[in-house]
Amino acid sequence: MSGNSFGQAFRVTTAGESHGPGNVVVIDGCPAGIPLTVEDLLVDLGRRKPGQSHIVTQRNEADEPEILAGVFEGETTGTSIAILVRNQDQKSRDYDAIKDKYRPGHADFTFDQKYGRRDYRGGGRSSARETVARVAAGVVAKKVLERGFGGRVVGYVKQVGDIVAQVDDPSAVTLAQVEKLPDGGPNIVRCPDHACVPRMIELIETLRKDQDSIGGVSELVATGVPAGLGEPVFDKLKADLAKALFSLPAVLGVEYGVGFGCATLRGSENNDAFFAEGAGAARRVQTRTNRHGGMLGGISSGMPIVLRAAIKPTSSLPREQETVTTSSEPTTIRTRGRHDPCLLPRFVPMGEAMVALVLADHWLRWCAQKYAFPR
Numbered sequence: 001m002s003g004n005s006f007g008q009a010f011r012v013t014t015a016g017e018s019h020g021p022g023n024v025v026v027i028d029g030c031p032a033g034i035p036l037t038v039e040d041l042l043v044d045l046g047r048r049k050p051g052q053s054h055i056v057t058q059r060n061e062a063d064e065p066e067i068l069a070g071v072f073e074g075e076t077t078g079t080s081i082a083i084l085v086r087n088q089d090q091k092s093r094d095y096d097a098i099k100d101k102y103r104p105g106h107a108d109f110t111f112d113q114k115y116g117r118r119d120y121r122g123g124g125r126s127s128a129r130e131t132v133a134r135v136a137a138g139v140v141a142k143k144v145l146e147r148g149f150g151g152r153v154v155g156y157v158k159q160v161g162d163i164v165a166q167v168d169d170p171s172a173v174t175l176a177q178v179e180k181l182p183d184g185g186p187n188i189v190r191c192p193d194h195a196c197v198p199r200m201i202e203l204i205e206t207l208r209k210d211q212d213s214i215g216g217v218s219e220l221v222a223t224g225v226p227a228g229l230g231e232p233v234f235d236k237l238k239a240d241l242a243k244a245l246f247s248l249p250a251v252l253g254v255e256y257g258v259g260f261g262c263a264t265l266r267g268s269e270n271n272d273a274f275f276a277e278g279a280g281a282a283r284r285v286q287t288r289t290n291r292h293g294g295m296l297g298g299i300s301s302g303m304p305i306v307l308r309a310a311i312k313p314t315s316s317l318p319r320e321q322e323t324v325t326t327s328s329e330p331t332t333i334r335t336r337g338r339h340d341p342c343l344l345p346r347f348v349p350m351g352e353a354m355v356a357l358v359l360a361d362h363w364l365r366w367c368a369q370k371y372a373f374p375r
């Protein structure tokens, strides 16, 4: 009822807040025999980590996960997996001065309306800190996809403010391209169009100096996904992916394929023509274009799944903003503490994790149906 669990066959449950002792995830339904170590988890946790570059928050969390259950001799056992990531660098005193004020753009007001109380230190359960647990679960889900059908999920920054990356073939973008620049240096914005990177960094730095923040768009691509994942009505793959992405903080829009662009297209322009390639059992139906974003009727078509999430500019600003107190008196607020001037670079592994969780869940559900009465 309270929405702390997600998925059916591959089910994750998280608990934890930004300024509590830590965040934990329990993963239920992961098949046995998948190699899993702390080092595996560290890769995506490192991509999500605060303090990873000068354009993200300077909060300094080690984010070292502890695998508490479900792994024996380096492999999953098939029983529930529990992973704990302790919080380390909370500066709760940063929040003392604003505990009786509602931060614009945050969940302070709505939490008070819902629960009549809240942990005012850094957003509590609504903080992006909570996503550390999901990113850990996403690593396990990515392994299920890779092992199950050679599937892969890669996300990247498509847009910061009005700077839009040119990505001709989203399915060809590699993790290396997202993480590294051609000279081997870190790609701190995670934009695969390297020509855009310096301009994006400059914009983020300018906004930070101006005591402001900026939004953008992240594109998320799943490749190798077989046709047939997803249920035809309420649990459409597109519906579950939308819920997964909208469940992340700061996501204000989700689209797939041609997305909102479909509004101005004619049917003849929008349809993707089918064709078949190969012979015998290897004959495969594909589409010439992928405006449908890899899903038809909410079921995967076998073409790459291409989604985009619009991320709002960070709400916490050091500049003065108008607000009210918890007793409805007008006041102003400056949010001190350490905040990302642009959420996009750290959003990427979070978006990937949520896409991987949905695909792992639907793949296991598909296996359950397919192998019960094989044809």
Ligand SMILES: Cc1cc2nc3c(=O)[nH]c(=O)nc-3n(C[C@H](O)[C@H](O)[C@H](O)COP(=O)(O)O)c2cc1C
Pocket (backbone or CB within 6 Å): 057, 105, 106, 107, 123, 126, 127, 128, 248, 249, 250, 251, 312, 314, 315, 316, 317, 338, 339, 340, 343, 346, 347, 350
């Ligand atoms: C990667 C990431 C980091 C975030 N860090 C901050 C932050 O430093 N300061 C802030 O004001 N909001 C931050 N947020 C956004 C807030 O958590 C979010 O806007 C807030 O909880 C309200 O939820 P909503 O935007 O989904 O309505 C972050 C979001 C993401 C995805």
